[in-house]
Each structure stands twice: as C-alpha cells, then as structure tokens.
Amino acid sequence: MHYLVRTPLFLVLLFSLFISSDMQAETTITSRQALEQTLAQHKGKVVYLDFWASWCGPCRKSFPWMNKIQAEYKSQGFSVISINLDANRALAEKFLVETPAVFPVIYDPKGKLAKHFKIKGMPSSMLIGRDGEIKFRHAGFFINRIPQYQQEIELLLAEIK
Amino acid sequence: MQLAKKLGSKKPNREKVNVKLALTVAATALLGAPCFVNAAETSALNAWSFDTAVLYYAEVDRVTATEAMLGASKTFDDGSVLSLKFTLDVLTGTSPNGAVAQPTTQTFTRPSGNGEYQTPANKTPIYDGFRDRRVQFNGQWTQPLAANYTVSGGVHISKEYDYLSLGVNGSLAYEFNNKNSTFSIGSSYFKDTYNPVGGIPKPLTVMITGSGDEDVDDPTRLGKDDTKSSADIMFGVTQVINRRLIMAFNYSYAKVGGYLNDPYKRLSRVNANGEAVDYVYESRPDSREKQSVFTQAKYNLGGALLKNTMLNNTVLDISYRYMWDDWQINSHTIDSRFYIPIGINSYLEPHFRVYQQSAAKFYQPFLNEPDSLPTYASADLRIGEMTAYTLGLKYGTFVNGGDELSFRLEYYTQRLTNAGFNEPGILSRQALYESVNAIIAQVTYSF
Amino acid sequence: MKIKLKRLLLVPLIVSVTGCANLGVEPWERDLLAKKEMALTSSPIDATFDDHIYFSKEASSGGKGFGGGGCGCN
DSSP: OHHHHSOOHHHHHHHHHHHTSOHHHHTTSOHHHHHHHHHHHTTTSEEEEEEEOTTOHHHHHHHHHHHHHHHHHGGGTEEEEEEEOOSSHHHHHHHHHHSOOSSOEEEOTTOHHHHHTTOOSBSEEEEEOTTSOEEEEEESOOGGGHHHHHHHHHHHHHSOO | OHHHHHHHOOOHHHHHHHHHHHHHHHHHHHTTOOOOOOTTOHHHHHHEEEEEEEEEEEETTSOEEEEEEEEEEEEOTTSOEEEEEEEEEEEEEOOBOSOOOOSSOEEEEOTTSSSEEEEOTTSOOBOOOEEEEEEEEEEEEEEEOSTTEEEEEEEEEEEETTEEEEEEEEEEEEEETTTTEEEEEEEEEEEEEEOOTTOEEOTTOBOOOSOOOTTSOOTTEEESOEEEEEEEEEEEEEEEEETTEEEEEEEEEEEEEEOOSOTTOEEEEEOTTSOEEEEEEOBOOSEEEEEEEEEEEEEEEETTTSSOTTTOOEEEEEEEEEEEETTOOEEEEEEEEEEEEETTTEEEEEEEEEEEEOOOTTBOSOEETTSOOOSOBBOOGGGSEEEEEEEEEEEEEEETTTEEEEEEEEEEEEEEEOOSOOOOGGGGGSOSSOOEEEEEEEEEEEO | OHHHHHHHHHHHHHIIIIIGGGSSOOGGGOTTTTSGGGSTTSOHHHHHHHHHHHHHHSSOOOOOOOOOOSOOBO
C-alpha cells in the first residue's frame, strides 16, 4: 500500500502535464495514476480519502460535510480526495451537478482502487497522515459520528511531520 | 401585507413544502418532542418522508371497501428508522352468510337476533347490508446494532366495531459475506377480541327464527365476546447472486388458537331433495397450525430489453409461496410484477397473480339432515376450494424532484370450485359456488 | 409431507452455507441493487393493501417480508 501512497516525485513531474489538461486526456490515464498524481500534489498534507457512488444514500449525506471540512482545514494542510466508483461516469457527473464538490474527484469506474484498498462498504474513507500512512479507516458514514471523524483529522493535523 | 401575499402564493413548490412541514410538525408533536420546526430548517424536512394512499376495492354485488393510509417515516443520524402508519377504512355491502341458494324465498334472523331478513329465490343468501369502520395504527422502530446486525420492533393496534386486534413484532437481521447474504429471524404475536353483533353464537346450534324478545336468554349464544391469539416465527435468507439478481427464501410457522369461527356464518341443513330444513352456526377447530415456504427472485434486465442501459432498468419480480396447515388447506401463490421504465420519469408495472387453494377438511357447502352433526363444519367459501387470479397495471411518475405519484388498477377474480360434494335434488340447479369479481383501484403519493 | 418439507428447507441452507462465498458482488457493484425497484418489497404500501385484501378473501397469509440486498451502505 505504501508504494501507492508514497509517490515518487518523478511521477508527479511526469503526469503534471495531464492534471491541468482536459477531460479527454484525463480518461487516458488509469484511475491509479490519477490518484497517485493527486496524492503527490498533496504530499505532506493530511488527506481524507473518500470512496463514493451516486447511488449510495449516505454518500450524498457526506458531501456537505466533506465540503465543510475541506474549507475549514485546508489552510492547515488538509485535503479531501474522493474516488467515484460509478460504473457509468455520466451518473456521477449528474450527482456532482446536484451535489457540487469543492475537492478533487477521481473516477474509478472499474473499481480497481476500491479493490486495491479492500473497500468493505459504501461510502468508505481513509484518513492519511502527513507521513503518507493510513491512520484511520471508516466503513459507512454516520452523521452522529462526525465529531469523531473531525477529532481524528485534528489529531493528525496537530502531528508534526 | 407581505404575509397575505405569501399565503396567497400558489407556487406548487411552496404548498408542497408547507404540507410536508405541517405533517412534520404533527409527527414531531406526536412523538412528544419539542417542536421548533421552521421552513428554513430543511434538514428536518428531509428527515421525514410521507406516504399517502387511497385504495378502493369493489366486488360486483358484494363488498365495497375504501381504505386511506398515511405513513410517516424518519431516518435518524445513527441510521435508525421510525415509521408510523395510520389506516382508516370503511366497509359496506353484503357478504354470503354460508347458506345455500334455494328455489324458494328464505328467511334468516339478523345477526343481532332481532328481526329477520329474506333472500329471494335462486339467490345466494347474504347478510343484510352492513357497514363497518376500522382504524389501525402501526409503529415500527428499526435500529442498526453492531456492524452487520439490525434489530426491529413494532406494535399494531386495530379497532373496528366488533373487533379489536393488538400485536407486537420483533426481528433480527444479520448480514454477512460482504453484505451479499442476510439471515433474518422474526416473530410476531397478536391478541384479538371478537365482539360480534348479537354475541358469540354457539357452534352447530340451530338458528332460531321468529324470536324477537331481547330479554330472554338466547340458548344459541355463548357470550358477548371471545378471543383469538396468533404467534408466528419466520426465518429468512436473502442472497445477492450477482449485480442483477437477488433471491430470498423464507420459512414461517404460525400457530393460531382460540375463537376461529366467523360468528356470522351458517350452514344450511338440507333433506334428501336438497331443500333447506334449517340453518346452523358454523364450527371450526379452536386451533390452526400453518407453515409456509416462500421464495422470491428479482432480476434487473437492464439493457437486455431496452437500449439505454443507464436509465432503463426493467425489473422482473417473481415469487412463489406454498402454504399448508393442519386444516388440510394447501395453497400455491405465484406473484409476478414487471417494472418497465418509460423515459426517465415514469414507469409501468404489470402485475399478475395466481392463487390456488384446497378446501379445509371440515369445509362443506351444506349439511345433510338425517346425518348426525359433525364436530366441525363450515360453509365459508374462503376455506373452500378455489383458484384466484389478479391482473393489474400500475403507472407511476416522479414529480417535483423526487416525489412519486402512482395509480394502480387491478381486476381480481375468485373461481370457487366444488371440492367433490354431491348436490342432491334441487341443489344441482342452484349456483353454490358463485365467483367473486372485484376491481381494485389505488392512488399513492409519496413525498 | 414432512420429508418433503425437510428437503425444501435444505435448499436455502445449502445455498447459505456453501454457495454464498462465491456468490454476490463487491460493495461498489451494488448500483443496480440499490435501486428502489430492486428492493424485495419495492412498494410496501401496495404490499400492505394486497395482504389485507388477500387475508380477507383467501385462507393463506403471511410468509413474506424481511429485507436484504439493496445499497449495502453503512
């Protein structure tokens, strides 16, 4: 798992061309590459990695909160990165029109990343520390557990790299 | 004046929110919770969802029922769900009283024991017209426990003029194998009190005609009311087979005890020529043990039939139930529905159901006069031999961004058949097994 | 009859014990199962009304119910 999270710098350089490019180019890279690039961009930050799909009710509930923490903790070196698992990208895009996201979305229509991270439920999230290690994992999203989720983020943000 | 303007506003969206708001306030008040809901608090509005429905059921020349239902459910932050349901129905019309048709006019005592009514020649004897109202309340709480476990519990209360039913239920579900398999166990218990007009008739006693004095103790009555209790237990396995197919298997066992007669049903006692000599009240055992196995498959045909795989999900729903009991009734039920989306906002759903049952061992359309009375006998066609068909069509459409409006129209026909009884003399020329034909119409709005 | 019943009961048992591990989908492949029309009881209101009608007109009732499948979320 480490090799994926701790991305070598050259990969960043290699694919930085694609990041600013249009959708056409985006689809030509694999979901794994897209994630590696995005993680590399946020190296040294605390990352909340979220797996979601348009058909999942609790996922929809988690979006306002993810937008909120993205805005709240961004300045402290934090980012939400989400991975969409819809088999049909058009459905994900429709979802994002209804429920806009202020954080990066990576498309993984074949579920390769989900399989790699052994996702157990929808949504699923992983909290990655500044050192690139996965510190916490959550299956599902429960509004009454928001204080716990935020406590974990604050704990990791407080850690010195 | 701004307020007046607001009140005068006819924007459908606002009205919808207001209805939902009012219902939310009502539901919250009902729970005894502090109620500070304002229109801006959309989260509170989103938490409750409502179902409203009206059903109209009408049999040709028999019973007509109108049933209205209001359901409210709320999902809490921890995933618990509370659902409340109120049902009101009105039943009017007539129902067969169990006696056989005759070529002559027949006279029956009213269920109350006061007065009489007559059935014309060659007509199936029916009760005098009746009207009944029923109110029902159901409450159910479902709560996720530790990961993969869900518990649920509920109560049921229903009251009509001559009947009270109280019930509780509980169930536990365990999901495993990546939530692809679910094992469930559930149980329920009901306690009903029957308080029929005129009291509880004494089984197999001869109905008295021509009486009318209320003060005289009626020898055909046992008392004012009686009770019935039912307990059942059910086991179920649900299995996701693949992305398009899910299957369910259930087994259930039920035990019913107490007063199981229909106090308004009688049997004709006929002579060798089929002529009614008198009428006796029916007599059923005071216990019944039922078991059933049930299996269901739901298959999403997706783009197999229609080109656009993204939006069109045609779903085939087919189930089969086999029920058997110690009254020797066996039944087969096949129920199928086919969900066909039309465009992105509507759907059509044809429905087809076939039901077949054998007669209870003590079922008989009439009694023969010289024979001694059996211990148990009932001429209630509902426990006789029959095949029933339902053919229906439902149309649903999504409006106002997610609300669902649907219409359902069905035709139900019950073909009653002779389970091998001889029809002596004049009875061979009478219709003893008149079929039941009914129309079912329903409108549902969910928001 | 009893033997028949026992055999009938064995089917789901075998399915649940042996077959299950190989059957099913990954959590992110439940898009079609998550649809309302794929729920085992997709129209609970219709089901309630139907149960009431058939309970009043026929000698059999119940045996259905229970959930499963669906979104598999949370």
